[in-house]
Amino acid sequence: xxxxxxxxxxxxxxxxxxxxxxxxxxxxxxxxxxxxxxxxxxxxxxxxxxxxxxxxxxxxxxxxxxxxxxxxxxxxxxxxxxxxxxxxxxxxxxxxxxxxxxx
Amino acid sequence: xxxxxxxxxxxxxxxxxxxxxxxxxxxxxxxxxxxxxxxxxxxxxxxxxxxxxxxxxxxxxxxxxxxxxxxxxxxxxxxxxxxxxxxxxxxxxxxxxxxxxxxxxxxxxxxxxxxxxxxxxxxxxxxxxxxxxxxxxxxxxxxxxxxxxxxxxxxxxxxxxxxxxxxxxxxxxxxxxxxxxxxxxxxxxxxxxxxxxxxxxxxxxxxxxxxxxxxxxxxxxxxxxxxxxxxxxxxxxxxxxxxxxxxxxxxxxxxxxxxxxxxxxxxxxxxxxxxxxxxxxxxxxxxxxxxxxxxxxxxxxxxxxxxxxxxxxxxxxxxxxxxxxxxxxxxxxxxxxxxxxxxxxxxxxxxxxxxxxxxxxxxxxxxxxxxxxxxxxxxxxxxxxxxxxxxxxxxxxxxxxxxxxxxxxxxxxxxxxxxxxxxxxxxxxxxxxxxxxxxxxxxxxxxxxxxxxxxxxxxxxxxxxxxxxxxxxxxxxxxxxxxxxxxxxxxxxxxxxxxxxxxxxxxxxxxxxxxxxxxxxxxxxxxxxxxxxxxxxxxxxxxxxxxxxxxxxxxxxxxxxxxxxxxxxxxxxxxxxxxxxxxxxxxxxxxxxxxxxxxx
Amino acid sequence: xxxxxxxxxxxxxxxxxxxxxxxxxxxxxxxxxxxxxxxxxxxxxxxxxxxxxxxxxxxxxxxxxxxxxxxxxxxxxxxxxxxxxxxxxxxxxxxxxxxxxxxxxxxxxxxxxxxxxxxxxxxxxxxxxxxxxxxxxxxxxxxxxxxxxxxxxxxxxxxxx
Numbered sequence: 001x002x003x004x005x006x007x008x009x010x011x012x013x014x015x016x017x018x019x020x021x022x023x024x025x026x027x028x029x030x031x032x033x034x035x036x037x038x039x040x041x042x043x044x045x046x047x048x049x050x051x052x053x054x055x056x057x058x059x060x061x062x063x064x065x066x067x068x069x070x071x072x073x074x075x076x077x078x079x080x081x082x083x084x085x086x087x088x089x090x091x092x093x094x095x096x097x098x099x100x101x102x103x
Numbered sequence: 104x105x106x107x108x109x110x111x112x113x114x115x116x117x118x119x120x121x122x123x124x125x126x127x128x129x130x131x132x133x134x135x136x137x138x139x140x141x142x143x144x145x146x147x148x149x150x151x152x153x154x155x156x157x158x159x160x161x162x163x164x165x166x167x168x169x170x171x172x173x174x175x176x177x178x179x180x181x182x183x184x185x186x187x188x189x190x191x192x193x194x195x196x197x198x199x200x201x202x203x204x205x206x207x208x209x210x211x212x213x214x215x216x217x218x219x220x221x222x223x224x225x226x227x228x229x230x231x232x233x234x235x236x237x238x239x240x241x242x243x244x245x246x247x248x249x250x251x252x253x254x255x256x257x258x259x260x261x262x263x264x265x266x267x268x269x270x271x272x273x274x275x276x277x278x279x280x281x282x283x284x285x286x287x288x289x290x291x292x293x294x295x296x297x298x299x300x301x302x303x304x305x306x307x308x309x310x311x312x313x314x315x316x317x318x319x320x321x322x323x324x325x326x327x328x329x330x331x332x333x334x335x336x337x338x339x340x341x342x343x344x345x346x347x348x349x350x351x352x353x354x355x356x357x358x359x360x361x362x363x364x365x366x367x368x369x370x371x372x373x374x375x376x377x378x379x380x381x382x383x384x385x386x387x388x389x390x391x392x393x394x395x396x397x398x399x400x401x402x403x404x405x406x407x408x409x410x411x412x413x414x415x416x417x418x419x420x421x422x423x424x425x426x427x428x429x430x431x432x433x434x435x436x437x438x439x440x441x442x443x444x445x446x447x448x449x450x451x452x453x454x455x456x457x458x459x460x461x462x463x464x465x466x467x468x469x470x471x472x473x474x475x476x477x478x479x480x481x482x483x484x485x486x487x488x489x490x491x492x493x494x495x496x497x498x499x500x501x502x503x504x505x506x507x508x509x510x511x512x513x514x515x516x517x518x519x520x521x522x523x524x525x526x527x528x529x530x531x532x533x534x535x536x537x538x539x540x541x542x543x544x545x546x547x548x549x550x551x552x553x554x555x556x557x558x559x560x561x562x563x564x565x566x567x568x569x570x571x572x573x574x575x576x577x578x579x580x581x582x583x584x585x586x587x588x589x590x591x592x593x594x595x596x597x598x599x600x601x602x603x604x605x606x607x608x609x610x611x612x613x614x615x616x617x618x619x620x621x622x623x624x625x626x627x628x629x630x631x632x633x634x635x636x637x638x639x640x641x642x643x644x645x646x647x648x649x650x651x652x653x654x655x656x657x658x659x660x661x662x663x664x665x666x667x668x669x670x671x672x673x674x675x676x677x678x679x680x681x682x683x684x685x686x687x688x689x690x691x692x693x694x695x696x697x698x699x700x701x702x703x
Numbered sequence: 704x705x706x707x708x709x710x711x712x713x714x715x716x717x718x719x720x721x722x723x724x725x726x727x728x729x730x731x732x733x734x735x736x737x738x739x740x741x742x743x744x745x746x747x748x749x750x751x752x753x754x755x756x757x758x759x760x761x762x763x764x765x766x767x768x769x770x771x772x773x774x775x776x777x778x779x780x781x782x783x784x785x786x787x788x789x790x791x792x793x794x795x796x797x798x799x800x801x802x803x804x805x806x807x808x809x810x811x812x813x814x815x816x817x818x819x820x821x822x823x824x825x826x827x828x829x830x831x832x833x834x835x836x837x838x839x840x841x842x843x844x845x846x847x848x849x850x851x852x853x854x855x856x857x858x859x860x861x862x863x864x
Contacts (some may be wrong), residue, residue, distance in 0.1 A: 005706045007807065009743065012710035014803060016717055016740075023721040025683050025791040031726050031771060033679070035733055037763060039717045039741045041742045045756060059825045063833070065744075069752075069759055070837045076764055080771040081848045083800045087775040095679040095795045096767035166832050680787065687794050694801040701805065 005014040009050050016043030030083045030093045034076055105164040108226060109162040109175045111148035112185055116141060116192075116221035123213040131209050135200045138213035142193040144247045149189030156182035156570045161230075171233040171291045175225075179570035184227040184357055187432045188350045191553075192220040192502045195345040198440050198549035202341055202447055203541070212252060216345070219245035223350050227691075229355060232291040240275055241320070242351050243270040249346065250338040259337035265657070266331040273321025273328070279360070283311050293361070297577040300365035312366040312526065315358060316375060323355030323409045326382040330653045332406055336398040336452075340443030343398060348405050348439050351430040356409060360425060364577040373417045374503075380414030381513075382504050383407065388516035392523065393644050396452050397442050400524050404478065405435055406663060407513060411493055414510060420496030422571060422580045426487035426564065426675040433485055433560055434477035437553035441471035444542035444550070446530060454524070459533035470554040475525050477557040480620050485561040489609050490514060494616055510533035510617060515623030522624045565599035655660045705746060713739040729766035737761040751822065 016039055023036025044064045052061015083093065089099050126134050152160075155177045164173040203212060219242060226238035244267075249479055251263030283289055287303050300308060319325070325331035335347055353497025359376065366372050384407045391403035410430050415424035444467045445460065461468040477484035480491075489619060494514065498508035542550065572580060575671075607613055646652070676682070713736050720732035737760030745753035826834055 008706045008710050009747065010803070010806060012743070014799045015710075015714045018799050019714070019717045019721060021683070021687060022791055023793055025680050025687070026788055026807055027721075029726065031723070031768065032729065035720055035729055035768070038733060038760070039720065039736065042713070042717075042736065042756075042760065045752070046740060046743060046747075049744045049747050049752060050770045052749065053747050059822045060829070062749050062822065063751070063825045063830050065752045066755065067830075067837060069755060071840060073759055073763065074765070074826060074840055077767060077844055078847050078851075080767055081851045084771055085799050093775060098679075099677060100847055167852050170832065648727060684791060684794070687791075687798065691794060691801075694798060694805070698801055 006050070007053065010048065013047045013050065014044070015042045026056065028096070030086065031080070031093060034079050034083070037079070038072070038076060041068065044068060078081065084089050106160060106162045108148070108151060108158060109177065110234075112145055112152065112189055112224040113175075113221045113228070115145040115148050115187075115505035116217040116224075119145070120214045120217040120221070123217065124210050126210065128210050130209060131684060134213060135208045137269055138217065139193075139198050139200060141217055142189075142196040142220065144195040145217075145224075146189040149186045149224065150183060151407065152177055154183045157573045159574065165475055168399075171231045173229075173234060174231045174292070175228045176230045177228065178574035179471035179567070179572075179577060180357070180361060181227045181317065183425065183429065183567065183570070184350075184353065185224045185698055187353075187429070188220055188223040188227070191349045191436050192216070192223075192345055194549040194553060195341040195435070195440070196598070198344070198443065198546050199341045201337060201442055201545040203339065208252070212249070212665055215245045215248045215252075216342070217347060219249070219351075223354070226354060229295045232277075232284055232293055232296075234273065234291075235293075236277050236281050239318075239354065240271070240274055242346075243267060243274065243322075246270070246335070246346050246351055249342045250335045252339060252342070253337070256337065257509045260333075262334040262337040266335045269328050269331045270322050273318040273355075275314075276318035280311040280314045280318075283314075293370070294577075297364050300368070302686045308366070309369055309372075312362075312369040312372045313375070315362055315366070316372070316379070319355035319358045319413070320379055321355070322358075323352045323413065324381050324383075324384065324406050325355070325410060325413055327653065329383060329387060329406050330657050333399045333402045336396070336402050338655065340398070340439060340446060343402075344436045344439035344443065345400065348435040352409060353428055353432065356412045356416065356424060356428060359413065360421050363416060363421050364508065364579070367419070367442030373419070376417030377414050377506055378417075378504065380410045380412070380417055381509050382410070384414065384513040385509055385516075388513045388520065389703075392516060395454050397446065397454050397457070397524070397528065398439075398452050400454075400520060401435070401442060401459070404438075404517070404520070405431075406518065408435065408478070411510065411513070414506070415493040415496055418493075418502045420493060421578055423496050426567065427493055427569070429560055429563070429567070430477065430485035430489040430557075433556040434474045434484070435549065435554055437470060437557055438478065440546070440550055440553065441467050441474060444546050445471075447546075448539040450541075452653065454527045456535045457528045458535075459529075460539065461529035463539050464473040464529075466547060467542050467550075468569060470550045471529065472525060473554045473557050475521045479521045479624065480514060480616075482617070483558070486557075488564065488604065488607065489559040491613055491616065495607075495610070495612060499613065511619050515619040515626075517618045519624035519627040522627045560603075562600055568599070706743070709739050709746065713743065726768070726772045730765055730772065733768070734761045734765040737764070740797045 020036045020040025020043060023039060024033050027036060029035045045068055048061050048065040048068065049058075050061075052058040052064075055061075057086075086098065087093055111224070119138065122141065123134050123138050126137060128134070148297055156179045159176060159178060161174070161176040163175075166172050196213070199212070199216070203209060206212070222238050222241035222245060226235055226242060229235050247267035249261045250266055251260045251261045281291060282297055283303070287307060288296065296302070303311065321328040332347060338347070387403040387406035387410060391400045391407065394400050394403060408427070412424040412427050412431070413429065415421075425486055445457070445464065448456065448464065449460075450458075473484070477486035480487045494507065494510060496502075498504065510535065568580075571578070674685075716732050716739060720729045720736060723729045723732060738757060739756040741753045741760065744756060789808035
């Protein structure tokens with residue numbers, strides 16, 4: 001791997017994270033928000049692996065990336081379960097319909 | 104193999120916590136018995152550590168990385184407090200079988216009590232400052248949950264939150280000190296810090312010393328944080344006995360005693376500690392003299408006695424303060440549990456509605472009087488010996504004598520309010536017609552050992568001193584010069600106790616203090632004659648009833664925080680998209696600051 | 704060259720996942736993006752993580768999404784208003800730009816002789832707390848989902864009475 005490849009991967013990471021955050025902000029469907037979060041996490045995983053490669057400690061990079069995968073999967077599972085419950089209770093998947101905590 | 108013994112006093116109560124929780128509230132009898140079983144088992148585990156109090160038993164679970172390793176070690180101070188926590192904990196649980204009979208949510212109650220016992224033992228046995236902070240906060244959490252146990256009573260919930268916030272604030276001082284230690288030395292290990300406090304620069308040591316003083320004052324309800332303890336009396340009485348008299352509030356004194364060798368050279372620290380202790384002792388004694396709620400009197404009494412212990416540490420008397428801690432845990436738990444028996448029988452805490460109960464509750468009256476005499480500091484009882492040692496320390500070693508004189512005054516006031524309490528509750532005409540029964544069997548089982556203890560724990564002076572001396576290498580004990588020759592010349596440690604006892608009795612100072620104590624009691628009895636004198640102090644009485652203005656300060660702080668919260672509520676829109684956008688905006692600000700830092 | 708292809712492919716799939724109107728199509732595009740990211744990780748020299756990411760991201764998560772979409776229906780919802788979208792877009796571009804500026808001058812070359820511990824040592828010694836916490840987290844997540852769906856079944860049982 002040489003210098004320009006590193007830049008390309010870094011650009012990919014920034015792109016993925018940006019698209020993920022955009023999806024979270026702009027979506028009007030709870031499931032789309034979870035999709036956006038997953039995309040963001042892909043970018044983060046790539047960042048860990050890239051950092052591991054660049055600093056020479058690829059084992060540590062992989063171990064941290066594994067932690068992120070586990071955590072992110074559990075978060076997706078619980079978020080989707082909550083989405084299903086929200087749909088049962090409110091009848092809609094629009095985040096703007098979840099207003100019971102506001103005054 | 105014996106290293107695993109260290110985990111038992113923490114693990115057994117925690118196991119009991121999960122067990123009682125899972126049994127469920129549909130089987131209360133089973134919950135009662137399971138809780139008693141586990142608490143007695145943990146008392147056994149605590150007592151098993153006593154032989155190790157002079158040797159050093161250590162256990163370390165490496166956790167790798169930034170978070171510190173889990174380290175436990177035994178020494179005289181830690182084992183002593185662990186035994187106090189588990190044994191008095193088991194007695195409080197036995198008492199609860201009668202006191203909480205018929206209550207709902209027993210699972211929550213017993214689970215938190217057992218969780219608390221385990222956390223307290225962890226706090227005193229650990230040698231890592233970070234883990235001490237973790238256990239400190241765990242005990243604060245249990246205290247909050249148990250004060251607000253009757254969570255449909257707004258007073259209880261308010262008391263719980265007040266206690267939580269004040270002790271958390273103190274915990275910040277502890278965390279601050281722990282992080283300072285880590286930043287400068289790279290380790291959280293307490294003993295390496297104590298052996299060489301000079302490893303921190305002097306200004307950092309100052310910050311740490313006063314940070315710890317604030318943490319200890321907040322936890323032990325000392326001046327200026329004393330307002331949470333009286334409000335915490337909304338908790339069920341066994342909880343008041345366990346947490347707010349015998350164990351958690353001692354954590355502050357323990358902290359000061361443990362770190363004394365590191366901070367004694369900090370200029371002004373010892374004087375600050377002495378003044379904090381003296382103010383707490385004096386003000387709380389005055390407030391106890393005019394309070395009408397039985398548990399409030401005992402709460403103020405606890406603050407006052409803790410003031411004595413804190414004062415002793417400041418004066419250089421670490422041993423005297425720990426010895427008084429031993430006596431105080433026993434007789435204060437006895438007084439609280441006795442008060443619990445009275446409150447359970449009557450249903451009210453107001454002393455103006457009690458009176459003449461002595462005839463109808465003879466057992467409770469007897470044990471309560473034993474505890475009261477120990478508190479007042481009469482000879483034979485354990486309170487007498489420990490209080491004498493504290494006041495003796497105050498006069499020597501170059502400590503200011505005006506503070507010592509005020510402490511002697513507080514001792515006299517102690518006798519006065521104790522006598523007042525006993526007379527109002529148990530003697531005189533019955534102010535209300537009550538159908539009362541004496542304490543139940545479980546209550547008697549819990550009260551009896553404590554009463555015996557009030558008479559006898561002072562006999563442990565010799566062994567306790569030996570244990571502390573051999574296992575705490577960095578502490579200089581105040582009685583070393585006078586007692587060392589005694590320790591060498593007598594064969595057994597009990598013999599040393601008797602020698603020390605005789606030595607105390609030979610001092611003329613002892614009799615001066617005894618005179619003040621008796622004067623305090625007599626002045627209460629003859630208060631009608633002294634009414635002229637009392638009238639001149641009327642202003643003090645009114646100030647004492649409103650807790651010297653501290654309640655007003657507390658209310659003002661609470662109101663201003665609430666107003667700020669309401670004002671800032673506008674920023675919480677409740678829409679997910681706006682919140683994430685705000686996060687993004689925050690990140691942009693951080694990036695711009697980094698950029699500016701890079702360019703500039 | 705290969706990196707560029709994979710990178711552009713992953714970004715394209717991500718954009719398609721975000722802009723598609725039907726949720727199932729979104730989930731499929733997400734799976735494709737996962738596969739491309741896994742390929743990228745393999746190219747960077749982390750085969751272990753690439754395999755895990757492939758099976759979890761392109762397999763497990765997609766199945767989860769399909770379940771959730773089946774349980775909640777597949778309706779298309781209104782789009783957010785455009786002012787909001789442009790605001791979000793500008794903020795994101797600003798953040799990415801500044802991050803890129805801060806990161807890129809650093810050398811992105813890999814060292815010639817990387818010294819690394821075997822993977823097993825890293826998992827079980829260096830990051831031991833991480834590994835235990837992950838196991839604990841998996842249990843906690845499973846219990847949470849069970850709890851969420853149990854209360855639902857209680858309620859539906861009550862409604863039937």
